[in-house]
Amino acid sequence: MDTLLVLPILIPLATAALTLIAARALRIQRALSFAGMASLLITGVVILLHVDEHGIAVAQAGGWAAPYGITLVADRLSALLVTAAGVVGLATTVFTGFSLDRRRERASFYPLLNVLLMGVCGSFLTGDLFNLYVCFEVMLMASFVLLTLGGTRAQLEGGLKYLILNLVSSAIFLTAGGLLYRAVGTLNMADIAEQVAAYPDTGLMDTLAMLFLVAFGLKAAMFPFFFWLPASYHTPPPVVSAVFAGLLSKVGVYALLRTFTMMFTGHLAFTHTVLAVLACATMIAGVLGAVAQMEIRRILSFQIVSSIGFLILGLALMSKIALAGAVFYLLHNIVVKTNLFFLAGVIEKLRGHGDLRRLGGLWRERPVLSVLFLVSALSLAGIPPLSGFWAKLVLLRAGLEGEWYWAIGIAVVVALLTLYSMTKIWALAFWKDAPPNEFAFTGRERDVREKSARRAMLPVVALTVVTVAIGFLAGPIFEMALATAEQLLDPSQYVTAVLGGVS
Amino acid sequence: MESWLAIVVGFMYAAGFFMLLRRSLMKVIIGLSIFTHGANLLLFTAGNVTRVGDGVQLPIVPHGAAALTGAYADPLPQALVLTAIVISFGIQAFALVLVRRAYQAVGSDDLDRMTSTDTEEGALLHELPRRRGSVRGFLPWRRTRAA
Amino acid sequence: MNQSSIVLGTAVRLMLPVLLVYSLFLLQRGHHAPGGGFVGGLVAAAAFSLVALSDGPGRARRILRVQPLRLMGLGLLVAAGSGVVGLIWGDAFLQGIWPKWAYLPVIGKIGTPFTFDVGVFMVVLGFALEVFFTLLEDE
Incomplete structure (x- = not known):
């Protein structure tokens, strides 16, 4: 039990250390990273099965009992997300080997990727607020370097914007944590949940809830705080954008899910109305940005913002079906977003850029690539029977049941605009004829790029299969999401598992 | 004592935010560091500042005893502050290097001139120039070995 | 750094x-008294930075002998390894294990918290030097 919960943190840490030591040998680094990610994925699945059978799993680091020691907790949500992180990590490692330029790959890319995964998995598993902060910082540190690796001008500028806003968010998180500690005298999340519920001054708790909302909202790219994301996510190589899009912004959403289903549930009429309004604003802002852009990865970056809005809407509705929808959407979105950025990477590899005005004719030239793109794009837009459709359907139904008609109206419009922006990519990059004066690679350069793009299709195909599988296995996965939502709505399970029913 | 600390914390937050709103990147980083240290001080203050003279013990179990008896100071906030300081040390070191690199690349530390992420349409912003050694600094902190 | 002062060099x-x-x-003092891997690592880094x-970063690299990044990797391994020891021979990850036989004359008892600190020492030394050297080499 203890071993199992420590492994998702230990495996990436050990891999990072070993790849740092093997700095000169690229092949060894690739193999190590692949093995590490594969075992991470397997661990995730094992934890998931374990949690499914025996309920919430808890490990106390150092043997100090909660609430004094550092606790690692895996409920269904954590287990699902660790598994998803394993999938993304594995696909990313393979895609890196096939697509990234050697200079970046050699400059400690794999250690950084593994440290990033360690921070992500740590955030998913920790049961301690301060530890969450530490894991955030580990993850951010790695992401800063990954984002600016190579040091081109745009990367440096985007990296600075990303760094400054995330540091502000960390300081606000620290402030909120300090004030909460002063109020309730504990940092263990289960313990906090009990103490906050019993705290007499609800005004203070509402204030703290808003501070946490700002801190996590900044990381998740929620409405008034999302500007850093589209300013930085399109600057690094596509593989970096992909892993950021798939995992990094979702960690902020996970933190929001934890905080607002477990800790601050005393004043739903206030906190969750704020969440709903911000969620709708996030969706609108994101999708309008996406509609206005003319470059593939910029469009996708704004789409991330919009899908964050959908996720938070599920949290704001706070019913069993809504949370199940959010969990389903989270899983679907992690896979599809990563895959779309991979596809953008393949296109950029083939054509040297991702500008829709200068692209064209990809359907005639590369039917397989086009079909793979179409599957992911339609899945993101929510066309049946693909995974995104079920996720959005469930969320809409939850909204109707909760009588949040205005939010549902906005969500439907946003879904249509999402479809429009994905269609725009399809029509301009794939369907339209190639512009007459299009720049084309020739000779050896072209061969190298073609070969690299062909190989890079491997993880793309794998992730597309996962997407389609999520769509066709929607029944069982939705059952799991429902069980996850049940666990989220009943924090007493979590509290009993961590504190052992002592307090 | 605590109210004094609270005033100082408030002052540091104000100063930090003021500096964060400046256009010069260096001032923004200084603002960030003041802001972060304000948060650290707040964490310290949040742990009930006490003094040994007031009948409160150090939170260290004396030799031979099994556990602490009586009132003792809360050790946790200090551990937290220490961790937070270490983290902010690392990140600020990185931030400084990044600012320096950006200054070299842009030729200015004015944030209003750092707009190439929004304005450079249709370019591959991560593409490295073909000639070796022409990018200054590959890892943000590492110089490329010129061929 | 093309010219260095004799006073600094001698000192x-x-x-x-x-x-x-x-x-x-x-580093050794850290377990029971103020000190520890982090401070120790910073002091060692300060020594090499001087x-x-x-004499230039090249000379410092030669004295250090190990690449800073590799030192970081080793340190991470040592720290993670001492956590695993608690997992295997104790009850929990990162649990402190103090074997009876592990005793060195000057240092005293050796246990996993100490080896963890050694790991931290190496990571801090490696990180600080990597940043410092490359900033200097960039001049």
Whole structure:
């Protein structure tokens, strides 16, 4: 039990250390990273099965009992997300080997990727607020370097914007944590949940809830705080954008899910109305940005913002079906977003850029690539029977049941605009004829790029299969999401598992 | 004592935010560091500042005893502050290097001139120039070995 | 750094061993008294940085012998490894294990918290030097 919960943190840490030591040998680094990610994925699945059978799993680091020691907790949500992180990590490692330029790959890319995964998995598993902060910082540190690796001008500028806003968010998180500690005298999340519920001054708790909302909202790219994301996510190589899009912004959403289903549930009429309004604003802002852009990865970056809005809407509705929808959407979105950025990477590899005005004719030239793109794009837009459709359907139904008609109206419009922006990519990059004066690679350069793009299709195909599988296995996965939502709505399970029913 | 600390914390937050709103990147980083240290001080203050003279013990179990008896100071906030300081040390070191690199690349530390992420349409912003050694600094902190 | 002052160079040559021993002292002292891997690592990094300032980073790298990044990797491994020891022979990850036989004359008892600190020492030393050297080499 203890071993199992420590492994998702230990495996990436050990891999990072070993790849740092093997700095000169690229092949060894690739193999190590692949093995590490594969075992991470397997661990995730094992934890998931374990949690499914025996309920919430808890490990106390150092043997100090909660609430004094550092606790690692895996409920269904954590287990699902660790598994998803394993999938993304594995696909990313393979895609890196096939697509990234050697200079970046050699400059400690794999250690950084593994440290990033360690921070992500740590955030998913920790049961301690301060530890969450530490894991955030580990993850951010790695992401800063990954984002600016190579040091081109745009990367440096985007990296600075990303760094400054995330540091502000960390300081606000620290402030909120300090004030909460002063109020309730504990940092263990289960313990906090009990103490906050019993705290007499609800005004203070509402204030703290808003501070946490700002801190996590900044990381998740929620409405008034999302500007850093589209300013930085399109600057690094596509593989970096992909892993950021798939995992990094979702960690902020996970933190929001934890905080607002477990800790601050005393004043739903206030906190969750704020969440709903911000969620709708996030969706609108994101999708309008996406509609206005003319470059593939910029469009996708704004789409991330919009899908964050959908996720938070599920949290704001706070019913069993809504949370199940959010969990389903989270899983679907992690896979599809990563895959779309991979596809953008393949296109950029083939054509040297991702500008829709200068692209064209990809359907005639590369039917397989086009079909793979179409599957992911339609899945993101929510066309049946693909995974995104079920996720959005469930969320809409939850909204109707909760009588949040205005939010549902906005969500439907946003879904249509999402479809429009994905269609725009399809029509301009794939369907339209190639512009007459299009720049084309020739000779050896072209061969190298073609070969690299062909190989890079491997993880793309794998992730597309996962997407389609999520769509066709929607029944069982939705059952799991429902069980996850049940666990989220009943924090007493979590509290009993961590504190052992002592307090 | 605590109210004094609270005033100082408030002052540091104000100063930090003021500096964060400046256009010069260096001032923004200084603002960030003041802001972060304000948060650290707040964490310290949040742990009930006490003094040994007031009948409160150090939170260290004396030799031979099994556990602490009586009132003792809360050790946790200090551990937290220490961790937070270490983290902010690392990140600020990185931030400084990044600012320096950006200054070299842009030729200015004015944030209003750092707009190439929004304005450079249709370019591959991560593409490295073909000639070796022409990018200054590959890892943000590492110089490329010129061929 | 094309020219260095004689005063600095001489002082550094005298200070280097003292600082390194002092950093080890801080590391050893850390378990029960103020000190520890982080401070020790910073002091050691300061020692090598002084050499880099007076005689250039190339000389400092030669004295260090290990690449800073590799030192970081080793340190991570040592720290993670001492956590795993608690997992295997104890009850929980990162649990402190103090074997009875592990005793060295000057240092005292050796246990996993100490080896963890050694790991931290290496990581801090590696990180600080990697940043400092490359900033200097960039001049």
